[in-house]
Amino acid sequence: MKSVIVNILLLCLAVSEAVSIPKREAKGTATVNLAVSNGPANALGSGFIYGFPDNGTSASTAIPDHFLTDIRFQAGRAGGAQIPYGGWKDTGKSGYSARFDSTLSNYRTTRRYDGQFLMLPHDMWGAQGGMTEADLHPGDNGNWTEMEVFLNQLISDMKENNIIDGVVIDLWNEPDLGGCWSRSWDQYLEYIGRSHKIFKAQLPQLPTSGPSSAHSPHIDNEKWHAWCSYYYGYMKGERAGTTASSDLRFDVFAVKGDFVKIIAGGRMSSDAYDIHITGLTSVGFPESGDIGVRTLRFDWAGKTGEVGGPVDLGVQVYKYSNNEFTVNVVPTTGETAFAFEF
Numbered sequence: 001m002k003s004v005i006v007n008i009l010l011l012c013l014a015v016s017e018a019v020s021i022p023k024r025e026a027k028g029t030a031t032v033n034l035a036v037s038n039g040p041a042n043a044l045g046s047g048f049i050y051g052f053p054d055n056g057t058s059a060s061t062a063i064p065d066h067f068l069t070d071i072r073f074q075a076g077r078a079g080g081a082q083i084p085y086g087g088w089k090d091t092g093k094s095g096y097s098a099r100f101d102s103t104l105s106n107y108r109t110t111r112r113y114d115g116q117f118l119m120l121p122h123d124m125w126g127a128q129g130g131m132t133e134a135d136l137h138p139g140d141n142g143n144w145t146e147m148e149v150f151l152n153q154l155i156s157d158m159k160e161n162n163i164i165d166g167v168v169i170d171l172w173n174e175p176d177l178g179g180c181w182s183r184s185w186d187q188y189l190e191y192i193g194r195s196h197k198i199f200k201a202q203l204p205q206l207p208t209s210g211p212s213s214a215h216s217p218h219i220d221n222e223k224w225h226a227w228c229s230y231y232y233g234y235m236k237g238e239r240a241g242t243t244a245s246s247d248l249r250f251d252v253f254a255v256k257g258d259f260v261k262i263i264a265g266g267r268m269s270s271d272a273y274d275i276h277i278t279g280l281t282s283v284g285f286p287e288s289g290d291i292g293v294r295t296l297r298f299d300w301a302g303k304t305g306e307v308g309g310p311v312d313l314g315v316q317v318y319k320y321s322n323n324e325f326t327v328n329v330v331p332t333t334g335e336t337a338f339a340f341e342f
C-alpha cells in the first residue's frame with residue numbers, strides 16, 4: 001500500500017535525519033482525528049482585506065498572478081479605505097466617488113481570479129477607523145435620511161457598474177471598535193436592520209455579512225508569503241476532524257491526502273500545546289509502531305521583519321500504540337506557527 005511505502009520511506013528518512021526536539025509541559029491539547037472526513041480542503045480562508053493597488057476603475061495587473069493562484073485566492077474585501085479622499089460623511093459625493101472608484105477597481109481585480117468580493121460600505125461612508133463622536137454616523141439624532149441617500153447612491157452605482165456577481169455586502173466593519181462606530185450599540189443595530197432592508201429590497205440576490213473583526217494580512221510580510229505558499233494552498237485532500245485546545249488559544253487544521261498534513265499555531269501565546277492525533281489506521285498506518293513526522297517551523301519577526309522560508313526541523317520518530325500519538329508543540333514566540341507531515 002502507498003501509505004505503507006510512505007511509512008517505510010519516512011522511517012528511512014528518520015534514520016538519516018532523526019532529530020530530537022526539546023519538550024516542554026503542555027498548557028493544553030488540540031486534536032486531529034484522521035478517521036473523520038469533513039470534505040475537501042477548499043482554501044476558504046485564502047483571501048485578504050485591501051492590498052490590491054488601485055488602477056482607476058479598471059482591474060489592477062500590478063501583482064503577478066502567481067501570488068494569487070499560489071494561495072488559491074478565494075476572496076477580497078475592500079471599500080476604498082485609506083485613500084486621500086474622505087468618505088461620504090466628510091466630503092459628500094465627491095470623496096465618496098473616489099472611494100467608489102477604488103472599490104470598483106478592487107472588485108474587478110478580485111473578479112479576475114473569480115474571487116468573492118466582500119464590499120465594505122462603511123469605508124465609503126468614511127468610517128475607516130479613527131471615527132470620533134464628532135463624526136456623522138448613520139441615524140444620528142434619529143435621522144436616517146443621510147444614510148438612505150448614501151446607500152441609494154451606492155446601490156445605483158453598483159448596478160450601473162455591474163458590481164453584482166460574487167458580491168457579499170459586509171454591512172459595517174468592526175462596529176465593536178470605537179474607531180469604526182462611535183455611537184450606541186442600539187444605533188448600530190438599527191443601522192443593520194435598516195441597511196439590510198434597503199439592500200434586500202434593491203439587490204435581493206446579494207448576501208449580506210457582518211459584523212466582522214478581520215485583521216489584515218500584510219502583502220509585504222514574508223511570513224504571510226511563506227505561510228500562503230507552504231501550508232495553506234498546499235493543504236489539499238480530505239479535511240480531518242480537528243478541535244482547538246479548550247482555552248481556544250491553540251488550533252490545528254489537518255488534511256489527509258498523499259500525506260497527512262497538519263498546520264498548527266497559537267493565538268499570541270508562546271505556551272506549549274499538544275496535538276493528540278488519532279485514527280491512524282484509517283489512513284493506512286498499523287495500530288501501533290513508529291511514525292516519522294517532518295516538522296516545519298514558521299518564524300515571525302514583526303510586520304516587516306525578514307524571516308525567510310520555513311525552517312525544516314527534520315523528521316522525528318514517534319513510537320505509538322492504540323492508533324494514536326501526541327506531538328508536543330513548543331513555539332519560540334507568540335507568533336510562531338508549525339506544520340507537520342507524515
Ligand SMILES: *[C@@H]1O[C@H](CO)[C@@H](O)[C@H](O)[C@H]1NC(C)=O
Pocket residue numbers: 055058059060061062
Ligand atoms: C490598468 O488598467 C488598464 C486598462 O484600463 C490596463 O491596460 C493596465 O494594464 C492596468 N495597469 C495596471 C498597472 O494595473
Ligand SMILES: *[C@@H]1O[C@H](CO)[C@@H](O)[C@H](O)[C@H]1NC(C)=O
Pocket residue numbers: 143144145146
Ligand atoms: C435629516 O437629514 C437630512 C439629510 O442630512 C436633512 O436634509 C434634514 O434636514 C434632516 N432632518 C431633520 C428633521 O433634521
